[in-house]
Amino acid sequence: MFCSSKFKQDLLRISVGSLAAVLALMPMAAAGRPGNETAAEMALAPSYCPDTMSYGKPGSVPDNPSPEAKRWVAVMGKSFWAMHHYCWGEINRQRAMRRGVSPVIRQGLLESALGDYAYVVNYAPDDFVLAPEIRTRMGEVQLLLARPRDAEKSFAKARALKRDYWPAYSHWVEYLMKVGRNAEARKLVGEGLKYAPRSRVLREQNRVLSKRRQAIAAQPGDSDASSESEGASTESAEASASMASPKQ
16 A cells, blocks of 8 residues: 555654653553663762662662662662662653653653652652652642642642751742742741741742732732732742752
8 A cells, every 4th residue: 555755754743642642641650761861861860870770780689789779778778779760750850841842742751750759759668868859859740740739748748757858848839929829928938947947949939928028018908818919920930040059
C-alpha cells in the first residue's frame, strides 16, 4: 500500500502525541529512570545522585555498597537506597521546566517526578533527614500541576516534620500572595519567622505583605480581604524575585 511521506509524518505526530497524552494522564507512580541524562542535568541534581543505586558504580547495592554509597548511607540510613527515585524526579522536573516543552509533555514529566518523590516518602520513615525537602518538592510540583489542595497538604506535612524548614513556608506563602489570600499569608510567614528568623526569603515576603497592608489601610473605604488582593500580581512578583536564590 502506497503511503506518502507527509502521511507518514502526520501519523507519527499523532502517535507521539497520543502516547504523551496517555503518560500525562497516568496515575501517580514511579516511572523509571529518565535516561540520556546530560552532564548539565546531573550537575543540577543533588550531589549524591551519581552515587545512588541507579547511577553509582555497577554492583553498588545494599548488600554490596560502593565506598561512595557507604558515605551517604552513614548520613541518610537505609533510605539512601531509594534516593535514585528522587534523582529521577529531579531530572524530569528539570526537563519539564525547559522552554518550548509542550503542555502535554510537561504534564507527563511532572507526573513522573511526583510519582518518584512519592516513592521515596512512602519508603522512608518520617524522620528521614530529607523528608521535609522531598515533601516540599512534591508541593512545588503539585502547584505546577494546578493542584493547590494537594500542595497545601504537602507543605504542611513538611513543616510538621521540620518546623524551621523555611522553603515549606515560603512556597505556600508565595501561592497565597498570588491568589490574594494575604491574611493567611501574613499568618504563615509570621509562623515561619518564629522558627526560621534568619530566612531572607521569609523576611522579604513579610516586608512585601506589610507594605501591601499599609497601602490598603491608607485607602478610603473598607479594607476587607477582597481589597487586599488588589495589586497582588505586582507585589507577588517582587517577592518571587527575591526567591530566585535558595539562600537564607
